[in-house]
Amino acid sequence: MRVVECVPNFSEGRRPEVIEAIVNAAKEVPGITVLDVNPDHDHNRVVVTFIGEPEAVSEAAFRSCKKASELIDLNQHHGEHPRMGATDVIPFVPLAGVTMEDCVQLAEALGERIARELDIPVYLYEQAARVPERRNLADVRRGEFEGLRTAIKEEGKQPDFGRPELHPTAGITAVGARPPLIAFNVNLDTDDLKLARRIARRIRESGGGFKAVKALGVMLGERNLAQVSMNMVDYRVTGLLPVYEAIKEQAAAAGVGIVGSEIVGLLPLQALLDVALQAIKVESFDTSQIIETHLRSE
Amino acid sequence: MRVVECVPNFSEGRRPEVIEAIVNAAKEVPGITVLDVNPDHDHNRVVVTFIGEPEAVSEAAFRSCKKASELIDLNQHHGEHPRMGATDVIPFVPLAGVTMEDCVQLAEALGERIARELDIPVYLYEQAARVPERRNLADVRRGEFEGLRTAIKEEGKQPDFGRPELHPTAGITAVGARPPLIAFNVNLDTDDLKLARRIARRIRESGGGFKAVKALGVMLGERNLAQVSMNMVDYRVTGLLPVYEAIKEQAAAAGVGIVGSEIVGLLPLQALLDVALQAIKVESFDTSQIIETHLRSE
Numbered sequence: 034m035r036v037v038e039c040v041p042n043f044s045e046g047r048r049p050e051v052i053e054a055i056v057n058a059a060k061e062v063p064g065i066t067v068l069d070v071n072p073d074h075d076h077n078r079v080v081v082t083f084i085g086e087p088e089a090v091s092e093a094a095f096r097s098c099k100k101a102s103e104l105i106d107l108n109q110h111h112g113e114h115p116r117m118g119a120t121d122v123i124p125f126v127p128l129a130g131v132t133m134e135d136c137v138q139l140a141e142a143l144g145e146r147i148a149r150e151l152d153i154p155v156y157l158y159e160q161a162a163r164v165p166e167r168r169n170l171a172d173v174r175r176g177e178f179e180g181l182r183t184a185i186k187e188e189g190k191q192p193d194f195g196r197p198e199l200h201p202t203a204g205i206t207a208v209g210a211r212p213p214l215i216a217f218n219v220n221l222d223t224d225d226l227k228l229a230r231r232i233a234r235r236i237r238e239s240g241g242g243f244k245a246v247k248a249l250g251v252m253l254g255e256r257n258l259a260q261v262s263m264n265m266v267d268y269r270v271t272g273l274l275p276v277y278e279a280i281k282e283q284a285a286a287a288g289v290g291i292v293g294s295e296i297v298g299l300l301p302l303q304a305l306l307d308v309a310l311q312a313i314k315v316e317s318f319d320t321s322q323i324i325e326t327h328l329r330s331e
Numbered sequence: 332m333r334v335v336e337c338v339p340n341f342s343e344g345r346r347p348e349v350i351e352a353i354v355n356a357a358k359e360v361p362g363i364t365v366l367d368v369n370p371d372h373d374h375n376r377v378v379v380t381f382i383g384e385p386e387a388v389s390e391a392a393f394r395s396c397k398k399a400s401e402l403i404d405l406n407q408h409h410g411e412h413p414r415m416g417a418t419d420v421i422p423f424v425p426l427a428g429v430t431m432e433d434c435v436q437l438a439e440a441l442g443e444r445i446a447r448e449l450d451i452p453v454y455l456y457e458q459a460a461r462v463p464e465r466r467n468l469a470d471v472r473r474g475e476f477e478g479l480r481t482a483i484k485e486e487g488k489q490p491d492f493g494r495p496e497l498h499p500t501a502g503i504t505a506v507g508a509r510p511p512l513i514a515f516n517v518n519l520d521t522d523d524l525k526l527a528r529r530i531a532r533r534i535r536e537s538g539g540g541f542k543a544v545k546a547l548g549v550m551l552g553e554r555n556l557a558q559v560s561m562n563m564v565d566y567r568v569t570g571l572l573p574v575y576e577a578i579k580e581q582a583a584a585a586g587v588g589i590v591g592s593e594i595v596g597l598l599p600l601q602a603l604l605d606v607a608l609q610a611i612k613v614e615s616f617d618t619s620q621i622i623e624t625h626l627r628s629e
Contacts, residue, residue, distance in 0.1 A: 273611050305604055
């Protein structure tokens with residue numbers, strides 16, 4: 034089975050009927066399973082997660098992008114989250130039977146189609162980026178809808194597909210490919226936000242810590258606990274266990290214990306298997322040793 | 332999907348054509364998947380593992396038991412492993428969509444059928460045992476084929492199904508139900524067999540250690556390493572992680588490290604998920620967070 038995940042972000046988090054129309058446009062493609070629809074009122078943004086065969090996923094991404102371009106006007110859009118398009122980003126994620134390279138090709142084909150059929154320019158980002166400056170989405174999006182109106186004509190900011198001109202209402206869309214992202218939080222047994230922030234700075238890649246880890250220290254208001262909140266952007270580069278153990282060790286050095294951790298939303302099975310096999314130091318293991326892998330083939 | 336595993340042990344580990352005939356008798360039942368055939372020459376015994384829907388698994392167990400009774404004569408059988416029947420034991424294991432109680436009922440129905448159709452008496456053991464003395468298979472089998480010829484007539488040793496008389500060539504069979512068993516070994520960074528034995532004695536249930544853990548200290552000849560070799564007889568009672576950590580701690584107290592561990596053969600996915608979630612102390616988790624659980628429903 035070939036399975037790709039797609040996690041498009043649309044610039045609408047407040048009007049349920051618009052969100053529903055966008056999600057339905059994806060759902061109506063045969064073979065598509067919508068796993069999650071996560072709107073945020075303050076961000077005025079919705080994150081949709083669906084999976085299916087590569088061709089179906091690409092078609093669903095196109096149709097939902099088209100629907101968003103019909104219903105969302107960036108000139109009227111305000112929210113806390115930075116954005117540049119009605120469909121802001123479309124990442125493809127290889128899940129089973131497909132490679133990252135397959136997902137890069139999906140991104141290129143979809144980017145070309147969005148520009149040609151919808152007249153929305155497209156940046157290719159992350160693993161699909163053609164130049165290093167477009168790897169990081171935050172860099173790509175700098176200036177947002179308003180700023181990119183003029184910046185898009187500048188050297189180095191021209192789109193990968195389409196004319197160097199924003200769509201008047203739908204702006205510009207970033208299409209890319211990336212590994213599955215895991216949202217992983219560790220709750221410290223303290224209300225010391227500074228400690229959580231200090232640990233976050235030490236463990237994240239930008240602070241010289243673990244590669245492929247983004248981390249912030251935040252407060253869990255309702256429980257009055259300090260939390261190290263992370264995005265594990267490639268669990269194959271850095272898995273959950275070494276990061277958890279580093280946080281535990283650094284908290285212990287400050288005399289603080291761990292209350293527990295949470296995995297927010299979805300993650301690939303392999304990320305948990307990696308934790309298990311590392312935790313008990315299994316020397317060699319084959320997935321076929323898991324009884325359930327034999328149930329599916331019947 | 333309802334899935335039961337069956338792991339019958341037959342008293343033949345040397346004649347490939349006999350083993351093949353027994354396995355084929357199970358395989359020919361529609362819906363049966365044979366996962367493993369593991370003959371042992373010294374034990375003169377073969378362990379067969381197959382899965383399927385409850386009814387199919389029961390039928391496959393019956394047919395392989397019948398075939399074994401036609402091809403194996405216990406009067407001619409010698410091997411290191413204790414045994415009392417051509418088909419020595421038939422355990423049913425609940426894997427998915429079935430309860431332990433369902434497996435106990437499977438064991439009862441199969442035991443009754445074996446006695447009635449094959450004239451082989453049957454003991455019910457482990458979770459299917461009707462009296463506490465038949466919970467432990469080693470107790471049930473005491474005396475073996477030769478000794479049970481007369482003992483079976485005694486009070487307390489009479490079979491649960493069938494006449495109190497061994498089948499002249501096929502002996503008597505134990506049919507039961509049990510949780511999945513996991514073979515888990517931890518290799519110490521030493522050739523000190525005594526240390527492995529001391530740790531094994533401390534961690535196993537019979538030594539006052541972890542419930543549902545059997546353990547021995549053995550030597551890994553080819554690598555010259557001492558190993559704590561375990562049967563985890565109910566991972567829901569005692570999981571792999573606490574046992575691994577106890578062994579690691581006790582070895583460290585003797586100044587010895589852990590080289591690594593091995594999981595021999597099959598195990599249920601949940602046993603590994605438990606390790607992962609405990610190792611990073613996840614506070615709450617739903618299996619539907621695993622992306623792959625959504626792939627099957629399509």
